[in-house]
Amino acid sequence: MMKIAVLGEIHQDGWRVFENNKLESFELINFEESNLKSELREVDAILLRTAKLSNDVISYCKKLKIVSRHGVGYDNVDIDYLNENNIALGITSTSNAVSVAEHVLTSFLYLSKNIHLSDKLTREGRFNDKSSLPNFFELYQKNIVIFGFGRIGRAVAKRCLGFEANVYVYDPFVSKNDVEENNCKVIDKTSGLQIADYISIHLPLNNNTKNFINEQELSMMKETAIVVNTARGGIINETSLVNALQNKTILGAGLDVFEKEPPDENHPLFNLDNVILSPHNAALTIECRKRMAIESAENIAFFLLNNKKLNLNNIVNREKLGI
DSSP states (O other): OOEEEEESOOOHHHHHHHHHTTOEEEEEOOOOHHHHHHHSTTOSEEEESSSOBOHHHHTTOTTOOEEEESSSOOTTBOHHHHHHTTOEEEOOTTTSHHHHHHHHHHHHHHHHHTHHHHHHHHHTTOGGGGGGSOOOOOOTTOEEEEEOOSHHHHHHHHHHHHTTOEEEEEOTTSOHHHHHHTTOEEOOHHHHHHHOSEEEEOOOOSTTTTTSBOHHHHHHSOTTOEEEEOSOTTSBOHHHHHHHHHTTSSSEEEESOOSSSSOOTTOGGGGOSSEEEOOSOTTOSHHHHHHHHHHHHHHHHHHHTTOTTOOGGGBTTHHHHTO
C-alpha cells in the first residue's frame, strides 16, 4: 500500500480523502531533520504545511513521487531539486483566494477607519472627544493597486470594485485584455506606486521579487498610502518599511507575512501603531482550512492513483514532468 506523510495538522476532511482512496497516511509534528529522514524514507507522497523540507531530507525519500503544499506558495521546498528528481509539486490553487482577499479588505478598512482608536476612546468614556481622533478615510473612488493578478489578486480586485474603487493591476505575465475583462486597468510598477492609495501584494517570492518594495519604492508613495502584504515576507524590505512607517512617509501597513517567521520578539514593527500584524494566518478561516486539506490530499491521491480528476493546474512542474 502506498504511504503518505502529513507534515503538520490538517482538517479531518483531508484525512478522509486518503481513507476513501485506501491510502495509508500518518502525521508528523517533529520536524527535526534527523526525524524526517527516518520517518520519510519509505513514503510515496508528502503533504506539506509550513515546515521546511530540505533537499537533504528529500534525498532520503527514495520512493517519493509528489509533494503537495497545503497552500499556494512553495518557498519551503526546492522546486529545482524536485524537477531534477522527477518529483511532482502540487499546490492548492483554488482554495484560499476568498479568505486571503477578505483579510486584505479587513486590513484596508482597519487602517483606514482607525477602528481600534474609536473603540478605545468610547470604552474610556471619552465619547465627546471624537474630534481628537486622526482622520479616517473611505475606499470609495480611491486608487487600489494590485501587484500580482492570480486567483487571490483577482478576488481582491472583485471586492474592491464592490467598494466602487479604481483598481489597477501590475502583472507582466497577465495580458492587458485579461485585466480589462476583470474591470481593472493595467499599470506599470512606478506609476502604480505613485498613484496608489492602497497596495495589495500577491507575488511569489523569488530572485526577481525579493525587496520588490524597498526604500526607493516607498519614497514614491503618497503619505496617505496603505500597503498590505499577504504574499511572502521579503517582498517588502522590512527595514525600509519600518523607517517609512516611523517617518510617516506612508500612512500604514498590514503584514501577514515576515522575512523571518516567526519574527524576533523585539521586532521594531511591534512598537508601531500604524501597522496591523497577523501570524501568517490570512488563509486560515475554518472554510479555507477545510478546502486546503481536501485539495492538497486530492492532489496526492489523484496523482498516485492516476485519477483523471487530478487538476493539472495544481501541479506546478507538470511541464517538466511531461504530464
